[in-house]
Structures are given as C-alpha cells and as structure tokens.
Amino acid sequence: MxxxxxxxxxxxxxxxxxxxxxxxxxxxxxxxxxxxxxxxxxxxxxxxxxxxxxxxxxxxxxxxxxxxxxxxxxxxxxxxxxxxxxxxxxxxxxxxxxxxxxxxxxxxxxxxxxxxxxxxxxxxxxxxxxxxxxxxxxSARNKDGSAIRGVVSATFTPDKPADEQTLTDLTNYPPVNVEGPESRLIVRTRMAYPGGAEIPRKEWSLQGDRLHLEGGFKPGKTYEIFYLAEAPPxxxxxxxxxxxxxxxxxxxxxxxxxxKHAYAFGSSQCGRFLRDFVYLGFNTDEQDRLTLDGVMSHVAGAGRLVLNQRWSTPRAVAGFYTASYPFADTAQADPASGHSEGLLENSRVKHPPKIFYTNTAAEYWGAGRVAALTHTTPDGAKDISFQENVRSYFFAGTQHGASGFPPTAQAKGAPLANPVNASAVVTALRLAMHRWVTEGIAPPPSVYPKLADGTLIPVAEVRFPTIPGMGDPRLLKAGGRVRNPQWADGAGEGQELPLLVPQVDADGNDIAGIRMPDVAVPLGTATGWVFRPASMGSPLEPVLLRGTWVPFSATREQREAAHDPRPALAERYASREAYLSQVKNVLQKLISQRLLSEQDLEPQLRQAGDRWDWVMHQPAQ
Structure with missing residues (x-):
C-alpha cells in the first residue's frame, strides 16, 4: 500500500x-x-x-x-x-x-x-x-444573510417497548427551540397515513437527538416528531x-x-436516487453532453428519492414516503392533478440513458413503492408500454433483499424470511447493459405482470391460499402520494395510491415475472409481503419491504395435520433427483433467455439440492 x-x-x-x-x-x-x-x-x-x-x-x-x-x-x-x-x-x-x-x-x-x-x-x-x-x-440562507428556519419531522415504528428513541434521520437538524410551539409528537396506528393523536407536551422531552416518552413507546405504533430547525443544506x-x-x-x-462509457447502479434508496436524477435532468452535463450511458435502478419501484427539497432526510427508510407523480417514464395524463408528464418525457430530459428497472415482489406490495405504476396509467386502470430505451424485469416471489439461508424468523412464531435470490440475474443484466451500449445488442425483453393477461390485479382480487400463520394480504394498502416539489400544487399529494400486485398460483407464488427455481419448482411459498408478528405490535401492519417463505410439508400426513392446503413435497416430486431435474430445466431456460450465464448452472443446482435437504429435514409443524 x-x-x-x-x-x-x-x-x-x-x-x-x-x-x-x-x-x-x-x-x-x-x-x-x-x-x-x-x-x-x-x-x-x-x-x-x-x-x-x-x-x-x-x-x-x-x-x-x-x-x-x-x-x-x-x-x-x-x-x-x-x-x-x-x-x-x-x-x-x-x-x-x-x-x-x-x-x-x-x-x-x-x-x-x-x-x-x-x-x-x-x-x-x-x-x-x-x-x-x-x-x-x-447551507442556504435568506437573501439578507439571516438563517432560514423551518419545521423538520421524522417517523419511526418501534419493534419493542422503549423509553427512548434516537432520531437518526434528524441528526443533521438540531432543534432550535425545543419548547417552541412547532414541537409536536403524534402517534397513529397506520404507518401509511399521516396524522394521528397528539401526545401532550408534558409527557415527552428531547435532548439532542434522543427522544424520551413517559410510559414508553409502544411496539407497532407509528410516531412522528416535529420541531423547528435552521440552516437547511x-x-x-x-x-x-x-x-x-x-x-x-x-x-x-x-x-x-x-x-468512454459509464453506467450507474443504484439499489433501493439509490435506485430511487437514479430515477429522480434522470427525471430532474441531471443526465445532461454542463457541457450539454450525455452523462450516464446506462442506468440500472434496482428495487426502487415507482418511488423517487425525496432529496431535492428543503429539509431533506435521504437517510430515512422512507416507508410509504417515496411515490409522487409522475410514476411512469412516458407522459401520462393524471386525473388527480390534471398534469401530464413522465420521468423521461418532460422539458428537463435532453439525454435519456438506456434504463433497466429491476424489482422484487416487495416493491409491488409494500412501503408505498407501487412498482406497478411504472407500467400502468396513474389510476392503475390500464397497461402502458415502456420506451425503446427501457427494460423492466420483475423477480417473482422475492423480497427487497434476499435473506440468508437457512432463513430465520423475525420473531418467535413468525414466518421465515424470504431467501429467493435473483442476484445472478442482476449480474447477467449488468453485462447485458454493457453490450447494449457498446455493441448494440438488445437485452432480453422486459418481463413483468400485466393487467391485460390477468397477471397483475388489484390487491382485493389476489387469490392467495389460506396458509397457516400468514394472514390475508388483501387487507394491505398502498398509502397516499408524496408531494412532488416540482409542482406548486404537489401533483396530487395525499391521493390514495392504487395497489396493483402480481396474481399468484394455487401455492401463493407469483405467476408472472422471472421465476427462479425456488418459485418455478417450489419447495414452499415465497412472498414479497409479511405482516408484523404479534410480539412486535400492530399485526395487521406490514413489515416494510420484507417478505416470507413458508416451506411445504414433507409428507401428506404432515400437511393435513397442519391444515395446510398446499400439496406436500412427497406429493409433488418423486425424488430428490426428480426435483433437481426440473430445476435444471428451469435454469437452462433462463440461460437460453440470457437471464443467467452458463457459469450459473452448477452453483444454482447445488443451491437447490442444499435447500431440498434442509426442507426435508425440518420437523413437522
């Protein structure tokens, strides 16, 4: 060194x-x-x-x-x-x-x-x-040189009882006057919606970034703190x-x-960053040249980063605070605001890059990411097409980031985290982006659910089976639109977002999308949603951006004892070898579609074998 x-x-x-x-x-x-x-x-x-x-x-x-x-x-x-x-x-x-x-x-x-x-x-x-x-x-200052002041806020949902909470999202905004009238603390039962009940000022205190509440914060409740700050960066x-x-x-x-060429990859927060980067016109540099040749926005859904505004808090998880109009690349007339523009079709965008959108099921189901609105009209009523420079890929049965294996539960008695992993496809697509830009070789066609063929449906129409311990996903909501600071009227801020989700098969696995072997030749049901465990409070609220994996029973007797409607492994596959033969067929198809490389075949087969062995040796529930 x-x-x-x-x-x-x-x-x-x-x-x-x-x-x-x-x-x-x-x-x-x-x-x-x-x-x-x-x-x-x-x-x-x-x-x-x-x-x-x-x-x-x-x-x-x-x-x-x-x-x-x-x-x-x-x-x-x-x-x-x-x-x-x-x-x-x-x-x-x-x-x-x-x-x-x-x-x-x-x-x-x-x-x-x-x-x-x-x-x-x-x-x-x-x-x-x-x-x-x-x-x-x-930091910005008023024209006369004086400090700019304004109210900042942050939300949090505790998973366990606590007397204090560190306000990590507001560390850069120390309070100016904690005792002032701007200081408020509210509590609500639904994290997706603003407002709530005011907590009396005498019951809480704030010292630095430590918030204390008499009687403690209740798990599963969502709290929002407001106070006066100054000097916005x-x-x-x-x-x-x-x-x-x-x-x-x-x-x-x-x-x-x-x-000669540059491509950007951003995951989650950074995928939302890239969607906003392009929307705001930053893909044209100061010399009027193309900045990024390609953009890969991963697990961003229809969200953008709430960064380019006063009192921004980009480090926040931003549950239900990401999706503002416009959601799609092409200009769409918005019945809620009366506006018509798109991420790529607006006056700022002079040099649109080649774009890949890659999303898991979690971005369709939760945290206000409403990924379906990237390929439907703003009201969710009709499919729309992507432009020639854009591809969209949906990874069926996945959560925001795959869990490790063997998977663990978030709390005792809760379902297992979702281990379905499409990272090998992401790598294949990154190489496809390079070839698209440098050699003109078109990447694989987009793969995502659609209203027209019934693989994308309103959440109330999802045909999810009754699986012990899972709950009813039709109860979930998308929340409201976030304010778009580029429009003085907010572009429909607060309007209820339509929640369109992938339709599922009899096992509860997504029908459309890129189906990895864990979904196409399943050992269980993999979802992009999961409810909070009762021990964490608010069991009808989702765990943000997480899904679950519920393995099948090994035998018919075990599943009947568990009152599980899904066929057991012994009812599906004649043997481990028969299972792996089906897995190999799926992998070879993905390779032929250029969604995996030849080098992925053996590692994926070994992974499938390991997962079979693990599931078959789990004790009966």
Whole structure:
C-alpha cells in the first residue's frame, strides 16, 4: 500500500467555462491484492454556476453562498477501482451509487470484464465514520444573510417497548427551540397515513437527538416528531456531484481512469436516487453532453428519492414516503392533478440513458413503492408500454433483499424470511447493459405482470391460499402520494395510491415475472409481503419491504395435520433427483433467455439440492 503525504497530491481539472470539478485530492493509492486492480481514495471539489438551467433546478441553489466567481462550492468523497494496466480496461465504468455511505466491492465479474468502478459521495447526512462516503454542501440562507428556519419531522415504528428513541434521520437538524410551539409528537396506528393523536407536551422531552416518552413507546405504533430547525443544506447538490464526477471521469484531461462509457447502479434508496436524477435532468452535463450511458435502478419501484427539497432526510427508510407523480417514464395524463408528464418525457430530459428497472415482489406490495405504476396509467386502470430505451424485469416471489439461508424468523412464531435470490440475474443484466451500449445488442425483453393477461390485479382480487400463520394480504394498502416539489400544487399529494400486485398460483407464488427455481419448482411459498408478528405490535401492519417463505410439508400426513392446503413435497416430486431435474430445466431456460450465464448452472443446482435437504429435514409443524 502506498500512502501519500498529508500535503496531498492535487490534480487540477481542465479549466473551462463550465468546469464543475475544479480540484481532485488523492489521499491514498493501494493495490487490490492480486486482482491487477488498484484503489484510489480521494476527494473531488466542485464549483457550479447556479444560474445555468441544469443547476437552477437544485432546491435553494439561489440562496447558497457563492465564491468570488459567483459559483457554489462543495466537495465529495471519491473512490476509484481500476485496472493498473490500462490495456486491461474495457473502457467502461460502473458508477456504484453509495447506499447510506457504503462502498462497492470488487466482484469477480468486474475484474474479468475489465470495468472501472466509481463511488462518489452524494448524501449529506451520512454519519462521520471511517470508510463512509459523503458530500459536504453549504447551507442556504435568506437573501439578507439571516438563517432560514423551518419545521423538520421524522417517523419511526418501534419493534419493542422503549423509553427512548434516537432520531437518526434528524441528526443533521438540531432543534432550535425545543419548547417552541412547532414541537409536536403524534402517534397513529397506520404507518401509511399521516396524522394521528397528539401526545401532550408534558409527557415527552428531547435532548439532542434522543427522544424520551413517559410510559414508553409502544411496539407497532407509528410516531412522528416535529420541531423547528435552521440552516437547511443544499441536499440536491448530491445529483450534481454524480453528474459532474462522471463528466470528469469520461471527458476531463485530469481523469484518473478515462473511460468512454459509464453506467450507474443504484439499489433501493439509490435506485430511487437514479430515477429522480434522470427525471430532474441531471443526465445532461454542463457541457450539454450525455452523462450516464446506462442506468440500472434496482428495487426502487415507482418511488423517487425525496432529496431535492428543503429539509431533506435521504437517510430515512422512507416507508410509504417515496411515490409522487409522475410514476411512469412516458407522459401520462393524471386525473388527480390534471398534469401530464413522465420521468423521461418532460422539458428537463435532453439525454435519456438506456434504463433497466429491476424489482422484487416487495416493491409491488409494500412501503408505498407501487412498482406497478411504472407500467400502468396513474389510476392503475390500464397497461402502458415502456420506451425503446427501457427494460423492466420483475423477480417473482422475492423480497427487497434476499435473506440468508437457512432463513430465520423475525420473531418467535413468525414466518421465515424470504431467501429467493435473483442476484445472478442482476449480474447477467449488468453485462447485458454493457453490450447494449457498446455493441448494440438488445437485452432480453422486459418481463413483468400485466393487467391485460390477468397477471397483475388489484390487491382485493389476489387469490392467495389460506396458509397457516400468514394472514390475508388483501387487507394491505398502498398509502397516499408524496408531494412532488416540482409542482406548486404537489401533483396530487395525499391521493390514495392504487395497489396493483402480481396474481399468484394455487401455492401463493407469483405467476408472472422471472421465476427462479425456488418459485418455478417450489419447495414452499415465497412472498414479497409479511405482516408484523404479534410480539412486535400492530399485526395487521406490514413489515416494510420484507417478505416470507413458508416451506411445504414433507409428507401428506404432515400437511393435513397442519391444515395446510398446499400439496406436500412427497406429493409433488418423486425424488430428490426428480426435483433437481426440473430445476435444471428451469435454469437452462433462463440461460437460453440470457437471464443467467452458463457459469450459473452448477452453483444454482447445488443451491437447490442444499435447500431440498434442509426442507426435508425440518420437523413437522
């Protein structure tokens, strides 16, 4: 490892009228083992012209302090992973959007293909911890120089009794006057809907970011705290940081890893970031060039990140606080607001990238992600088509992130977490994105449920079987729309969102989508929803973004004793070998569809065998 002296190595970006990266600090360079890659850690310094149309969209940018040149300054953490030998580079980079400050690893497929990996801090509220990536941005002030004040809020739903709660979402917003009239605490029984009962002020106190309640917080109840804060950060500069870092990497003479193409991958929070990034026009840089050639928005549903507004809290889980109109890429007339626009069809979008949307069942079912609205009209009444530059892939029977195996329950007596894992498909699609951009080879066709063929239905029409301990998913709701700050009227804020979900087969497994062997040749029922265990309170409320896996009984006698309507394993498969033969057929079909690689066959078969063995040795319920 080579550590540079504390004086740092300063690399000056090429000067131009709209040069956004003005300085690069290299803090560390080190080899990545025997991979042939090196890691470069440093910091990018930016300056942007707040008057440019592509920057004027940033919330409060006109109230930011400026330097002598009239520019707004900010800086971001940087991490590059690149082949040491430029001859081994394939000329393309994956921009891995950091999730709450996290960093991307160096996968085998990255090394084999010769991709460069770029991480850039974009989130102002990441805790100051070693290795975490963040952005430093200025705060907005009133025109007369005085501090801007406003009310901030945060919600939380405890899983167990507690007298105190740490307000992690509001760490960057210390209260100005806790005893002021703006300070309120409310409690409600439904997390998806605003409002609730006021808790008397004398019963709670706030010291720093620690909230105390006399009598304690009740598990399963949703609480929302409000208080006065000041000095809102320009959170939307996070979009400019990604835009301008990519422009630097691709076009600037001082780039430390010059590439011709760049694709961004963002999961969950970061998938929502990318949907908003494109919607707000940041895929056009200050030189009027395409920023990202490709975007892969993973497990974002129809949500976008509530970042580009005053008092943003991007680190929040944002349960039921993600989906604002527009939901789809193409312009759709909205009966609730009267507006008509799309993520890609609006006046800001000049350079739309190639896009992959990848979603699990959890984004259709819960947390207000309403993934179906990416491919239906805003009222959920009709299917709509994606544009030629867009593909959408639904992973049947999956939760927001697959659990490990063997799976465990969230609480005693609760169903198991969902282990169905489509990560191998995600890798195959990432390689397909590269070939689409560089070779013009069209990726696999979109795979998602549709109203027209009955594989997408209103939640009230789902034919879920009566499985012991599962509850009735038809009780679930999507919540209301979030305010879109780009529209003065909020674009239908609060309007009830339609909840359209994938239809299921007799076992309760999703019919449509990319069906991994765990779903196509099932050992149990896999869902993208699950109710809270009784021990965690509010058992008719969902666990955000989680699903469940309920294995089949091994024998008919066991399932009948459990009053389980689903056929047992012995009634489905003649033997372990017969089961694995069916699994192999499914895998070969996925390979032929270019959704898996040939190298995935044996590992997937071994996984299926291990899961069969585990289920067959579970005690009868």
């Amino acid at each position: 080579t550590l540079l002296p504390r004086l740092f190595l300063f690399l000056l970006a090429a000067c131009s009228t709209h040069a956004a990266v003005v300085r690069m600090e290299v803090l560390e360079r080190s080899d990545m083992g025997t991979t042939g890659y090196e890691q470069i850690v440093g910091r990018l310094h930016f300056e942007i012209d707040p008057a440019l149309p592509g920057n004027a969209i940033i919330a409060d940018v006109s109230l930011a302090p400026v330097n002598a040149a009239g520019k707004v300054s900010f800086s971001s953490d940087l991490r590059l992973l690149k082949p040491k030998d430029a001859a081994h580079s394939n000329g393309a980079a994956w921009v891995e959007i950091p999730n709450r400050g996290g960093k991307a690893g160096l996968s085998d497929w990255i090394v084999k293909q010769g991709f460069t990996v770029l991480n850039v801090g974009w989130e102002f509220d990441v805790p100051a911890q070693p290795g975490k990536m963040s952005i430093k941005v200025p 320009l959170a939307g500069l996070g979009y400019a940081a990604i835009r301008d870092a990519v422009a630097w990497l691709k076009h600037d003479e001082s780039s430390l890893a010059p590439v």
